[in-house]
Amino acid sequence: MLLQIKNLNKSFAVPVLKNLNFELQKGEVHALLGSNGAGKSTLCNIISGIYTADSGSFEYCGQPYTPSSLQAAETLGICMVMQELNLFPTLSVAENLYFRSMSDRFGIVQHQAIQQRAIKALQTVGLNYIDPAQPLSQLGVGQQQLIEIASVLQRNIKLLILDEPTSALTGPQIDLLFEQIIQLKKQGIGVIYISHRMDEMSRIADRVSILRDGELVATEATTDISTDRMVQLMAGDESTSIDKKESISQPCVQSDSTLLKVENFSRRTKNQSGGDSGFEDISFNLRAGEVLGIGGLIGSGRTELLRAIFGADQAHAGYIRLASDEFKVQRIMKSPTEAISHGIGMLVEDRKSQGLLLSHSVSKNISFAILDRLTSKLGLVDQSTEQDLAMSMKKKLGIQYNSSQQPISSLSGGNQQKALLARWLAIEFSILLLDEPSRGVDARAKSQIQTLIRELAAMGKAIIVVSSETQELLKVSDRIAVMSNGRLAGIFNADELSEEKLLEASFCFYSSEGNQLETTNART
Amino acid sequence: MLEPKSKSHIRLPWNSLGLVAVLIVLILFFGLMSEYFFSAVTFRTLVNQIPALTVIAVGMTFVLLIAGIDLSVGSVMALCAAVMGVLIIDQQTSIAIALISALLVGLACGAANGFVSAKWRIPSFVVTLGMLEIARGGAYLVTNSETKYLGESVGFIGSPIAGLGISAALIAAILVVVIAQWVLSKTLFGRYMIAIGTNEEAVRLSGVNPLFWKVLVFALAGLLAGLGGIFQLGYLQSADPNAGIGLELAAIAAVVIGGTSLSGGRGSVVNSFLGVLIIAVMQAGLAQLGVSEPSKRIITGLVIIVAVLFDQFREPLGRLFQKKRAA
Structure with missing residues (x-):
């Protein structure tokens, strides 16, 4: 047993994780599945020491474990590759790979040495055509993601957490990543794997744990559970049937x-x-x-x-x-x-850097593209119409939030995306x-977004x-x-x-x- | 239906109250320390000194909101006052024409700042640093490096109105604060300013052209610097080409004490005004205590840093405050 968690509780004003039990074997790939906001990221942030749990017992490598910080967790061999890239665009690929060990003891960067080492590291993730001296910013998002994974693989790890590593990767890149994961398994390293791609579960994971609203609803061997069942468990009562999804591929009246x-x-x-x-x-x-x-x-x-x-x-x-x-x-x-x-309207690829106005409320984000039309001749924004627009979009798209005055940064990724879609639905496109x-x-x-696309x-x-x-x-x-x-x-x-x-x-x-x-x- | 309406009113967030508290503490402190501080004369002198800094701080708030900076306001103020002084003294024009000319010069300087920095994506720090030199040079040029004495003809601007004790300039400045706060919290322009300061690319991709609004913000800052020049000229009853040296830093200090973020997207005009008052009260109070000029500067510097430190930990403090209230 590599990691065992019992009765974990964590709340941020509201409970996010409730009496959660979780275990990870050596050499196991354990997938976490759940809607955004189900608690996957919180769980991983606790394991990797970013958050501290409110209560619960931890055992890691047979020892009691109380992760106090990211650094403390890393010295024990627990590493997390996050969804958001933590890289330096203006530094070279090699400097990014060896950010913490690039200099000698006088603080002089050893360009030759790290570039030599980088060539090997790049091979492990199939990026052998990349020049390690190249600035990172010249690489695509998928390649950058691989660089981040490569940099973690350079360290001495026992437990690796991958948070949606494939969201920006293409087929062959995913194949290479999975080969690496299989290598890690052989070395006895435990992997916690978060992904929204169902097809990956049976491909790479040994077991899958499904979370819903902060509770663990099931842990099953991936051989014993079908994709349909996983979706059902994630969705709970409002089960999304697969037939409904397939029906949307029927061509509509053209x-x-x-x-x-x-x-x-x-x-x-x-x-x-x-x-x-x-x-x-x-x-x-x-x-x-x-x-x-x-x-x-x-x-x-x-x-x-x-x-x-x-x-x-x-x-x-x-x-x-x-x-x-x-x-x-x-x-x-x-x-x-x-x-x-x-x-013509466009929903951008990177919602955080190109779409969202993070300090603005949900309703202000929704109304932004038509704000000039909600404005009187004096320049006054008609806030009641703005509220009405937010309310109607909330209903239409099923955006979940408590108050339209809530900052959009407090919403989950899915709800943020729906709010941005609402921004475009508000214009006459x-x-x-x-x-x-x-x-x-x-x-x-x-699946809601996909249905909406067909409806439009x-x-x-x-x-x-x-x-x-x-x-x-x-x-x-x-x-x-x-x-x-x-x-x-x-x-x-x-x-x-x-x-x-x-x-x-x-x-x-x-x-x-x-x-x-x-x-x-x-x-x- | 009542609840969202009350929310849409101009809210006084707790940091506004915090600034008012600091102001009251400062006034009480100086009142206790100096027997002359609690007097009508002191307050009258104090408030009639601040109109120029106030309107310039309003412009600076807008500029910082869109993640820019304007270093040229002190020089632009001097240039506008100089133009006005020369028009009245040497060209014998009417005061109305001189006033309008001064405002137009400020507007033009600001628009130039905004256009060059926004159109060619040059940091506003650099462009306005250039304008700082240009406008100062201009002020020396139009005045022949001499102070123009205007006397009573412009006294109506800066002298206290009989029976009221405060000047027309102060009333105008407070009016500017109120209007600017209203623009910021209620209008399209205000919304766009905050949005540009938060995520300019998202603004562009939402079909709003940031260029126009950025130029408008800098033009306004220039116009308000011009207005500040008029107030200054009315207060001193002269146009000094050396006026306003370092004023841009005082304005930035006031705005920052008011909690406006230097990285854009967050700020309040009312709080900037409170920042101006805090600086003015400190200056006056320290002077009355007989603190030397060098010590005054050291203390002012420390206050700015402490204010920003407070602002840095504002959110955790705010949460604590809310929790206590809820409990």
């Missing part, structure tokens, strides 16, 4: 009216290491009432494409045409303001661009969804465009597309240039 034409759209930017990012020569049509999924690897240009349609960045070549201009005007959106005035709409969102909120399409809106989750793409999309290395690999009907086919398409423009890509990336 009109032939095209709303958006994207023609030879390109935006290429060179990063300092000589690598390309962006997209090239993308053309497609988007019809009213359809959901167009965009698949592909992270870094294949999906986000960049959405941002350029929305005017957050400007396209370098090509243009879009809109039904509202009768397709007569070739447009490149110069700003989000311009895009919004043409009825005809085209909505969604970048990873269910990233970092619990299973229930996720049924109302005649045109929607583009970028997602790294194949299941989600297949579930919500009518058609799926697959991007590969900045180019369009093809557009498929969702019901004709299999996961293998999608993956194949995602890789098609990397394969011929794969080696070239590696060498350009490795060059400084």
